[in-house]
Amino acid sequence: MTLRKIAAVSAVALGLSATMALAEYPERAINMIIPFSAGGATDISARAISGSLGEAVGKPLVMTNVAGAGGATGSVAVMNAKPDGYTMLFARVGSHTVSPAMKATLPYTLDDFRFVTVYEINPVACAVTPASGIKSMDELIAKVKEGNASFSSSGVGTLLHLAAVMVLNEFGVENANTAATHIPQKGGGEAATAVLNGTVTFVCTNSSALANFVANGQLVPLMVTTAEPVVGFDAPTSADLGKPNLEQLVGWTGIAGPADLPDDISAKWGGWIGTATQDPKFAATMESLGSVLVSMTPEESSAFIQTQYETFRALVDQLGMRVEG
Amino acid sequence: MSFVDNVMAGLALVANIESFLALFIGVAVGTVAGAIPGMSATMAVALTLPFTFAMAPITGILLLLGVYKGGIFGGSIPAILIRTPGTPASSATILDGYPLAEKGQAGKALGMALWASCTADLISNLSLILFAGWLASFALSFGPPEFFTLILFSLTIIAGVSGDSLLRGALSALLGLMLATIGLDLIYGTNRFTFGSPTLMGGLNFIAVLIGLFALPEIIAMVWNPKAHEGKTRTLGKNWVTFADYKASFRTIVRGSFIGVFLGSIPGIGAAPAAFLSYSEARRKSPNKANFGKGELEGVAAAEAGNNGVAGATLIPLLALGVPGDVITAIILGAFMIHGLQPGPIMFVMNADIIYGLFIGLIVSSVFLFIIGTVAIKGFKYVADIPRGVLFPAVMVLCIYGVFAVNNNLFDVGVMFVMGGVGYLMMRYKVPSAPFLIAFILGPLLEDNFRQAMLMSNSSPAILFRGPITWFFWLLTAITVFAIARAGFKTIRNARAADAEAEEIQ
Numbered sequence: 001m002t003l004r005k006i007a008a009v010s011a012v013a014l015g016l017s018a019t020m021a022l023a024e025y026p027e028r029a030i031n032m033i034i035p036f037s038a039g040g041a042t043d044i045s046a047r048a049i050s051g052s053l054g055e056a057v058g059k060p061l062v063m064t065n066v067a068g069a070g071g072a073t074g075s076v077a078v079m080n081a082k083p084d085g086y087t088m089l090f091a092r093v094g095s096h097t098v099s100p101a102m103k104a105t106l107p108y109t110l111d112d113f114r115f116v117t118v119y120e121i122n123p124v125a126c127a128v129t130p131a132s133g134i135k136s137m138d139e140l141i142a143k144v145k146e147g148n149a150s151f152s153s154s155g156v157g158t159l160l161h162l163a164a165v166m167v168l169n170e171f172g173v174e175n176a177n178t179a180a181t182h183i184p185q186k187g188g189g190e191a192a193t194a195v196l197n198g199t200v201t202f203v204c205t206n207s208s209a210l211a212n213f214v215a216n217g218q219l220v221p222l223m224v225t226t227a228e229p230v231v232g233f234d235a236p237t238s239a240d241l242g243k244p245n246l247e248q249l250v251g252w253t254g255i256a257g258p259a260d261l262p263d264d265i266s267a268k269w270g271g272w273i274g275t276a277t278q279d280p281k282f283a284a285t286m287e288s289l290g291s292v293l294v295s296m297t298p299e300e301s302s303a304f305i306q307t308q309y310e311t312f313r314a315l316v317d318q319l320g321m322r323v324e325g
Numbered sequence: 326m327s328f329v330d331n332v333m334a335g336l337a338l339v340a341n342i343e344s345f346l347a348l349f350i351g352v353a354v355g356t357v358a359g360a361i362p363g364m365s366a367t368m369a370v371a372l373t374l375p376f377t378f379a380m381a382p383i384t385g386i387l388l389l390l391g392v393y394k395g396g397i398f399g400g401s402i403p404a405i406l407i408r409t410p411g412t413p414a415s416s417a418t419i420l421d422g423y424p425l426a427e428k429g430q431a432g433k434a435l436g437m438a439l440w441a442s443c444t445a446d447l448i449s450n451l452s453l454i455l456f457a458g459w460l461a462s463f464a465l466s467f468g469p470p471e472f473f474t475l476i477l478f479s480l481t482i483i484a485g486v487s488g489d490s491l492l493r494g495a496l497s498a499l500l501g502l503m504l505a506t507i508g509l510d511l512i513y514g515t516n517r518f519t520f521g522s523p524t525l526m527g528g529l530n531f532i533a534v535l536i537g538l539f540a541l542p543e544i545i546a547m548v549w550n551p552k553a554h555e556g557k558t559r560t561l562g563k564n565w566v567t568f569a570d571y572k573a574s575f576r577t578i579v580r581g582s583f584i585g586v587f588l589g590s591i592p593g594i595g596a597a598p599a600a601f602l603s604y605s606e607a608r609r610k611s612p613n614k615a616n617f618g619k620g621e622l623e624g625v626a627a628a629e630a631g632n633n634g635v636a637g638a639t640l641i642p643l644l645a646l647g648v649p650g651d652v653i654t655a656i657i658l659g660a661f662m663i664h665g666l667q668p669g670p671i672m673f674v675m676n677a678d679i680i681y682g683l684f685i686g687l688i689v690s691s692v693f694l695f696i697i698g699t700v701a702i703k704g705f706k707y708v709a710d711i712p713r714g715v716l717f718p719a720v721m722v723l724c725i726y727g728v729f730a731v732n733n734n735l736f737d738v739g740v741m742f743v744m745g746g747v748g749y750l751m752m753r754y755k756v757p758s759a760p761f762l763i764a765f766i767l768g769p770l771l772e773d774n775f776r777q778a779m780l781m782s783n784s785s786p787a788i789l790f791r792g793p794i795t796w797f798f799w800l801l802t803a804i805t806v807f808a809i810a811r812a813g814f815k816t817i818r819n820a821r822a823a824d825a826e827a828e829e830i831q
Contacts, residue, residue: 038368038372039655044374068526070509070527102514107523150781156509182780194468197467197468198468212669215669215671216671285378290662323514
């Protein structure tokens with residue numbers, strides 16, 4: 001074999017393998033990291049989409065829960081993974097906009113990820129008990145200004161914490177982070193229960209966490225943060241109340257890869273999500289959980305997440321809420 | 326609609342092959358999953374959830390409930406056979422279950438675990454059906470101050486599981502309390518003892534600590550001294566529990582069941598504290614007090630009655646108020662919502678057929694649990710006959726796999742090994758490990774509820790005495806502490822008297 005032949009063969013081989021790599025992603029199963037434990041909101045959402053998404057991808061999706069530290073453990077695992085598109089992350093509002101805005105010690109920033117889609121939006125609603133006698137946001141704000149109101153959350157630096165403070169701030173309460181007493185709870189379920197049993201005055205959380213109590217008349221919704229009213233919630237939207245800025249305050253679930261994820265892989269995910277969210281069975285499941293289905297392209301999702309992060313960060317800096325230790 | 330109409334409507338809904346099959350499969354899957362160390366009942370239920378999306382509501386929910394109930398019982402199998410709790414709820418079962426297996430009575434211990442589980446399950450389900458409304462209103466009157474006093478009382482369990490030396494028990498509990506402080510501070514969100522490592526931010530993984538503390542010391546002891554067990558035969562657990570055994574423990578089982586029902590109907594406590602509380606109450610009341618912890622059948626009955634009593638009762642806040650009491654019921658709540666059902670007071674009116682259908686299914690599940698449990702024990706009890714040289718390495722592999730699988734995190738496996746070392750040292754110096762575990766579970770609850778109560782009252786301690794519930798638990802705590810102190814003094818006095826007599830004789 002002459003040198004030229006070898007060169008030709010290797011060139012062809014190289015070319016082939018290069019085009020194969022490009023043409024055939026994914027050529028094996030994709031590892032999907034869920035950074036929260038099994039049974040949580042992110043887990044249910046991720047497993048619900050895995051069916052139709054797996055069909056769109058054409059290769060199996062291996063769903064793995066890497067839970068701990070409010071989503072940080074799983075997120076770090078994906079941040080450090082090879083950017084070959086075979087390790088992807090289910091990103092969530094708490095772990096990817098609220099925590100980065102609030103926690104100085106977080107082992108990652110938004111720049112460590114490349115977001116390929118946001119497929120689910122969760123409206124946020126604020127609610128009180130009927131026993132409290134509060135019937136509108138104005139009455140709640142008046143009570144907060146009197147200085148004897150409190151709110152619950154699923155922990156410091158969670159969406160629920162930030163949501164309550166942001167709402168109070170928008171409604172003109174001074175020092176919104178200390179005006180009402182923050183009583184953190186262990187989780188979202190506990191946070192809603194704390195309102196129910198009178199431990200706190202109000203909670204602002206995903207409408208899905210409250211839907212049940214609202215339907216049963218155990219809690220009264222005061223406001224929802226989406227532009228459109230939420231089904232089952234007899235409450236004005238934030239725009240109705242003249243606070244359109246609060247529309248930034250929504251929960252979401254999306255998919256992200258490491259920062260160096262190539263453009264073509266990212267584009268593929270955009271297409272797959274478009275197909276997956278069309279699936280009527282998936283849509284029905286998500287809607288019964290109170291989610292709004294969206295199908296953002298990689299560019300849209302990055303912009304959406306960046307804007308939300310900046311809104312949150314500005315509020316956190318303005319009120320000095322950043323957790324340093 | 327009258328009660329009979331509701332029952333008939335419910336029956337119409339569940340009386341089909343599909344529902345019963347789902348329930349049966351659920352219990353079977355749960356039992357096997359519960360028997361695998363590291364695969365807790367919670368994980369089993371979470372992993373079953375996606376399969377229910379396409380089912381009819383009642384079928385899907387029965388499947389999940391089956392997995393839940395099977396899982397809580399299944400955890401007792403490895404607890405008795407290999408000193409490894411299959412689920413956190415079964416850690417109290419180890420205390421007497423494993424010594425019984427060592428004595429060659431594995432079959433008896435497993436049988437008692439099953440009978441106690443089924444009885445408690447039935448009592449728990451009946452409580453759900455009969456007292457749901459009453460217990461639910463009670464559950465909502467538990468705010469942070471009430472929780473604080475309840476947990477303070479529960480810490481007195483430590484005296485009940487300390488064995489011979491209360492001082493050693495207290496030392497063990499102290500260690501547990503200290504390790505439980507690692508992780509994020511709930512109120513300020515700051516890191517505590519994480520040494521800048523993100524893996525420690527979530528605290529030490531509970532299952533890793535649990536398995537490290539209980540399963541590994543036995544294995545390390547065997548590596549240390551491989552010949553120690555030779556000559557001791559750990560013969561086949563052919564002996565089966567008799568009706569006389571069951572009758573002798575019946576009071577304990579009923580007491581344990583009601584402790585489980587009570588703690589289960591309050592959101593946020595869980596099955597493990599119920600099992601320990603039931604165990605320590607049984608020990609306090611038993612004439613065979615001294616034999617507890619050394620292989621007392623009644624101890625197994627108490628622990629299993631306590632944790633299974635919780636299983637039906639956690640559905641009380643879920644169905645009556647829509648409040649999930651623990652992670653498992655939170656997942657089941659998700660299943661309700663996916664099917665467009667909203668648990669709460671209205672559901673008893675709007676979907677009474679589903680509620681009564683579930684009740685019927687739950688009663689049947691106790692029967693299924695008995696059948697599947699009997700078959701499972703028949704299969705699993707031969708584990709007791711496997712030579713240790715073969716069994717222990719296999720257990721080791723299971724432990725590592727199980728702990729890794731909880732969060733797919735290698736750090737947790739490291740935690741397990743370190744805790745194994747700690748557990749081994751504790752075993753050698755006769756420091757009991759159960760108080761460690763109780764403190765590790767209850768410590769953070771005590772702290773969080775105390776601080777939440779202080780936030781509620783602007784730091785006025787008077788809130789800890791609000792209402793009759795807090796007074797009740799303060800009183801109970803005072804009585805228990807007094808009883809423990811008196812028993813302690815009595816032992817010392819008796820010992821002195823014995824010494825004095827011995828001197829006189831000399």
